[in-house]
Amino acid sequence: MSEYDEIPSVFTESRSASFRALLVDVAESGSPQNRRFRLVQRAWTVVPAAIVVVGLSAGAFFATQDVTDQNSVACFARAEMDWRGVFPGTIATSLKGTTDGSDGGTVPIADAVALCSDLWAQHALDASSPNGTPPGPGYNDRTFSHAVPSPLTVCVMKNGTAAVIPGGSDVCGQLGLASRIG
Amino acid sequence: MITFDAGASDAHLWSQVRAGNGQSFGLLFDRHRDRVFRYSLRLVRSHVEAEDVTAMVFLEAWRRQTRVRLVNDSVIPWLLVTAQNMARNRLRAALRYQRLINKVPRPEPTPDHSDVVLERLAAASSHRTVTDAFRGLNSRDQEILSLCVLEELSAPVVGELLGIAPGAVRVRLMRAKRRLGETLDVDSSKLPSGEML
Secondary structure (H helix, E strand, O other): OOHHHHOOOOOOHHHHHHHHHHHHHHHOOOOHHHHHHHHHHHHHHHHHHHHHHHHHHHHHHHHEEOOOEEEEEEEEOOOOOOOOOOOOEEEEEOEEOOOOOOOOOEEOOOOHHHHHHHHHHOOOOOOOOOOOOOOOOOOOOOOOOOOOOOOEEEEEOOOOEEEEEEOOOOHHHHOOOEEEOO | OOOOOOOOOHHHHHHHHHOOOHHHHHHHHHHHHHHHHHHHHHHOOOHHHHHHHHHHHHHHHHHOOOOOOOEOOEOHHHHHHHHHHHHHOHHHHHHHHHHHHOOOOOOOOOOOHHHHHHHHHHOOHHHHHHHHHHHHOOHHHHHHHHHHHHOOOOHHHHHHHHOOOHHHHHHHHHHHHHHHHHHHOOOHHHOOOOOOO
């Protein structure tokens, strides 16, 4: 006999009887408690699975987004971005209206890829440079003869502006950005 | 035809439980209730909690019936190890089973069992010291000491249950005894050895 046998092992009789009845009911096939317990058991399996599915669906929903701010475009020199949202490249701000009859206000940038392609062609972007722009004054090549990376993909920054990034369709996801709808 | 033979082996009763026979589960509860309860009582602070843990152990056995492992045709080793885990993860277990457990009313407030234990041990302070020292051990040491020394299960049985070799059980037991001995400041070779050594 061990010393622990000296500990009084008095399982409260009334509780013991109740627990026993509960266990018999739970284990008895087809009893109300048995059916309920099985349902709960299934819920423990199904609910986490449903949460995962909803989570993935939500992820897919947020993975595509519309460009809501067309007054600027982020032109990336490389597919990189740090946690603060800093990236190598430049932000092209909206063009001022210069055509006749214009009030001089902003003109939305409708074609983000065309805009960034122009910057690449002018050597305003440089993939080999740490900050993504060539040393010295930019826009220095008015011949538009510099190479433009292909493909360029439009993603959407968290603030709703377009980001044009060298790389294929998976580049947005790699940087944690949404793809543009459409 | 299903019979309710109180003398049937655990293995026989368990196969009937798995076939959906509640009365067989009741017989298993009758057979092992006190041992699981006493074991749980060492791990928790109150009598009522130990009763709850005991009930949860049986509910867990039913829920995980495909994983219950009978050792030498007995379900008790699995129940004891599960009691250890239940006591350790009481919060999680309670989340799963509290609704069912709450169906059984708690008894009127009574003195905590530790008071009773302490009263009984007051005459022999060394016993209290051992109890305190045991509770001060980590859960792995408590587990191996409980199973091998207090429950007197053999090394092969404990090894099969914990998924480790009997030799590893002996090593873990030796270390646990050494740590208990250090706490008590006694030679660990003088501690109870259990059936296995």
